[in-house]
Amino acid sequence: MRGSFISWLKENRTSVRSAFGMRIVSMGLGSLLGLLFPRLLVQAMGADLYGLWLTFQSVTRLGGLSDLGMGGAIALRTGQYLGQKQDSKLRELLASARSIVLLLSSVCFLAFVALSPWLPRWLKFDSAPGSGSLTLLMIVGGMNVAVVLLAGYFHSLNFALGTVTWPVIPTVLIGQILAPAVQVWLAIYDFPLWVQLLPYSAATIAVGALACSMVKWAHPWVGTIWPLGFNLKLWKELAGTSGWVYLSSIGNAIYFATDRVLILPGFGGAAVTKYFFNYKICDLATMLILTASFVSIPKITQWLASGQEAEKTRALKEVNFLNTAQILMGCTAALGYLAFNDLFIALWQGAEYQMPLSLQIAFACNLAATTGGDAGIQVAGRCGNNGIKQTGIAVGGTGLLNLGLSYLSMRLGFLTGIAIATAIAQIVLSLSLGWITCRYLKLSPLSWSAKSCLLPLAVVGIGGLCRTVLKPDSVAHVIMLVVSFGLILLVAALAAGVNREMISREWSIIKGMLGR
Template sequence: MNKSKVLLLKNCSTGLVSQVMTLIFQFLTRSLFIRYIGIELLGVYSTFTSVLSTLSLAELGFQTAIVFSLYKPLAQRDEQQINDIVNVFRFVYDCIGAFFILASLALLPFLKYILTGITVTNAIYLYFLIQAFSSACTYFLAYKRSLLYADQKDYISKIIDMIVNVIANILQIIAMVYFKDYLLYLVLKLMQVIVSNIWVHWVCARLYPFLKRGKINFTLLRSLFSNVKNIFAGKIAAYVYSSTDSLVISAFISTVQVGYLVNYTTISQQLKTLIAGLLNPITPMIGNVLATDSEGESKEGAFKLYAVMRVLIAMMIVVPFCVLINDFIAMWVGAEYILPASVVVLLVMDLYIHFVHSVNVDFINAAGLFREDRDNEIIAAVLNITLSILGAKTIGLAGVLLGTVVSQMWFWFGRSYVVFKLCLQADKEDYLKYWLKNIVDGVALTVSIVFCAYLNSRLPIANSYLKFVCSGILCEAVSVALFGVFHFGDPEVRKMLKYLVNHIGKR
């Protein structure tokens, strides 16, 4: 096995293990947080996280631009160029960290308008400042993480984060259960960030002894801005999609409602992260196909195969999520935290669209169509924030999520159009066939959910935990079976099955 494959295996395996451990601790600490500290402070913590995510837009996209600029000098082992780039990154992140702290202080008088239904005391201000300083430390200390990532050694930072995360979470659990002290919990969170970043910083100093502080290469800094401009639109769209819902809910409905919703979005977000970790290695494979296929047939074949694969994964995750999420919430944090069915349906729609439409995202990234995707991102961001605010005022919590789903649909339409027109060079007939297949898959998903929900309600099992497990197995069996029925005779499914059989045979 060559070096690149070994590094790929290390990065994928450590990333997956790290994410699973994070997921386990997140569920554990979240349930203990609600029990020993309270849902109100969970809402406050989540709202502050969203506020600080707004300030993180000051990063503009420099990290992505820096990572791309490091690939060539790392391949050539150009130590001087690597050192210049890292020094520029350090300078930029020092400026952003300083801005982050000043902006956090400037936001203090406005917290009482962001937190509704919560009495804003001096303690609340202190909680916000500690969270803000924790975020600022990421900029002051973590710029060398990008060097590890670009050099295919991200597994090192993942291992360090995993070790520190385990120790910190154990201490945070003690702080919640035995001391019931939210301030101590936040301080431990801050120490977790500082310790892990200092450790990564020290490891980088050993791996790259040629890195020295020096003068800032402003010519290099200016050249990076050309990439940053296109990347920034994507950062805004990603922020609006992932962070503004909590702010809108807190400002227009109730901060406590944020805490209720976070119980659900924690699960959906972790599912997205797990699947992303599983499928991320496919993107460079797509890039290779796009670079070598002059006829276009392999491009279209790869797209169809990957799209079918994502539909199958989506059904296997979304069906049990929809049917069992309320049962899981009841067992995890209590039945009193269950949200209405309309909210669950919208979360399911968002989750399904994310999984299925991301085939277009991966092809856009592999083809480098960032500028062409920029308008989609800007329009989707405006749609999301506008419709979410209107929905919050007229419908409530479900209205906020409806705005998110509509913006996701725009992403899907816009990005699929970019891929079919500019990447696959396909005609309108192929594009219409793509959407016809997606409509059929939507019907298959709906039938699966309705049938599995019926089976779940009729299962004669008294023990809630055993019923949950049996229902989960049934959901998986039904979703795979109906996927097979609706895709019977599909050539992409045959290719996928052939690949899996050959792969398992080799193993």
């Protein structure tokens, strides 16, 4: 049995659909436990201390930007060189990349250590009961960021090689299940926050080591860790790509961290916790749906870089299918969220953690806009030599737009405005990068925008109106709401281009994959 499963994994190493299915199952399991762990943590730590922990996680994510976009640059260049069959140049590039990653991780750790006495005060981290030494928390956070950067090198190579099936299981089991379970145990026994962070560092090291092994299994010489290279020309090439990737990373980090960082000083730690809980379903749904592009992009990158017309045709077909699938999944998730979030929160944490419907509609808009426009966003970075540059500018610019609008909302005391700001920025990003993708692939930008952005937002708008009129406070209202949402989804599926031929083709592919 074990041998058959390993053989299946090797055979389907680069299978987009098998990887997506495994990620859905594994992340679904991790998500269910992810609903349990925050509940246990907030009970063990209290809302204020847990809010501090959530905000600290945002800070370490920002610290992860210290790779200067190098991980994304390595993945992009590796995929392109593999598509162009330039193995000798790739060997030299990876040797120089390893030396840069080692240097950046060392500098990052030393910076956290040097600034640790002052960072908590600069970030307005008030020491909550049970938090322990915030200085030690920053030092361990720096160590965690450093190991994330080192492990990221091998994760980038796995991604470039198209190995999207193998990494699923250890990432979920170790990073999303085992590490949080250990943190819960430590929190119950009142260990300080810096000790509670250690399981995540250990998990990062373990998953990174497995990622290194996976690269060697797929492509032995690509997974070597020696020699280190110091080719200034190649450093410059990587820096030219990583600079724009870095700008994209900054923008994405702003999207992730802005809400928590601004809500803490503006509304308090308890508000961070409530905001986080009410966005939980949207966050989980977004991660699951974006997995579709994550497992598709490595092949699309190589097809676009090959220069062969047949390969570009395959890429175009895959992009269209990816876009349609993500639109439909995003609309389904957004309507499901609007229908059942209040019930979910009441059962999960208690009715006191519920938040206004207006905030939930803003969350649903962000979910629909993010998933509907993701295919265009991901492909834009692969559109010729300037694709990554244009993507970096767009992501960085809309990240700053999000930050500015969120800060204004915080100053006005308008909590829902922070969620609206994120949705507005995401809509602008989806439209701008979608047009770049259309121009490169010779598609109609108006048709793409209507399908990828306007359609999902219309679905959420009509769904929000139905949810306002039909409150799920009785069985009859719930049935009417579900039927209404079902009709909305049916119309949306037809408008997105779903038809019998598409369904039949996908079912044939899945049956063939399972048969192997």
